[in-house]
Amino acid sequence: MPKLGVNIDHTASLRQLRNGIEPEIISCAILCESAGCDSIVVHLREDQRHIQEKDVYLLKKAVKTKLNLEMATSKKIIEVACLAKPHQATLVPEKRQEVTTEGGLDVLKNAQKVADAVSRLKGAGIEVSLFIDPQRKQIEAASKLVGMIELHTGRYANASLASRNKYLDELVDAVHYAKDLGLIVNAGHGLDYDNVVPVATIEGIEELNIGYSIICQSVFTGLGRAVKKMKELVS
Numbered sequence: 001m002p003k004l005g006v007n008i009d010h011t012a013s014l015r016q017l018r019n020g021i022e023p024e025i026i027s028c029a030i031l032c033e034s035a036g037c038d039s040i041v042v043h044l045r046e047d048q049r050h051i052q053e054k055d056v057y058l059l060k061k062a063v064k065t066k067l068n069l070e071m072a073t074s075k076k077i078i079e080v081a082c083l084a085k086p087h088q089a090t091l092v093p094e095k096r097q098e099v100t101t102e103g104g105l106d107v108l109k110n111a112q113k114v115a116d117a118v119s120r121l122k123g124a125g126i127e128v129s130l131f132i133d134p135q136r137k138q139i140e141a142a143s144k145l146v147g148m149i150e151l152h153t154g155r156y157a158n159a160s161l162a163s164r165n166k167y168l169d170e171l172v173d174a175v176h177y178a179k180d181l182g183l184i185v186n187a188g189h190g191l192d193y194d195n196v197v198p199v200a201t202i203e204g205i206e207e208l209n210i211g212y213s214i215i216c217q218s219v220f221t222g223l224g225r226a227v228k229k230m231k232e233l234v235s
């Protein structure tokens with residue numbers, strides 16, 4: 001049974017809409033932990049469009065499970081990570097204009113850059129994972145640099161129902177290949193309440209990292225109570 005890492009970036013997206021403090025990110029992390037999640041995941045993007053640098057320092061102090069910092073191989077963000085010392089850093093590709101991480105890190109093309117980032121982070125005592133597409137050549141390249149990967153499940157999650165099984169098979173093959181190479185295997189991106197079970201059932205996956213669908217679902221599970229509470233106050 002895989003562990004669950006909850007990505008709370010989009011509570012910060014909501015907060016940034018008004019540049020205020022609500023919803024307060026530390027309370028969100030504590031709530032996720034008390035609901036049983038196994039780690040808190042945040043992506044400190046270079047443009048800091050949701051998670052801010054100061055959030056990372058505060059989260060490191062508050063998180064009781066594990067703080068997994070998603071980040072690009074950028075010099076500035078690596079410096080922040082080395083200061084904040086999250087329990088884990090997950091290196092992801094980052095494009096300024098993208099709405100969310102669009103694909104996995106190309107470890108083959110960016111071998112030296114990734115190797116340098118891994119060595120700096122490891123030197124600061126941070127465990128490092130690489131977010132890659134479920135392709136054997138990427139897994140093999142990653143295995144030369146790290147002991148942990150996260151497989152990008154976006155192609156599976158975005159596939160039509162007719163082609164979903166093809167991408168599930170691709171994930172199964174990738175997990176087995178990575179396990180044979182001795183890697184710890186996590187997975188995530190685009191997983192939701194309809195598509196998560198087949199992925200959670202793949203043997204060998206250590207942790208699933210899920211964000212957007214959980215934050216969306218929380219609107220529906222929480223909105224009724226929020227309205228009732230306000231109604232009581234105004235009447």
Ligand code: PXP
Pocket residue numbers: 007009043070090092100101131150187188189190191209210211212213
């Ligand atoms: N894993 C990684 C590496 C990601 O970049 C993201 C998105 O920030 C996720 C998991 C979670 O994706 P989603 O928000 O679609 O669940």
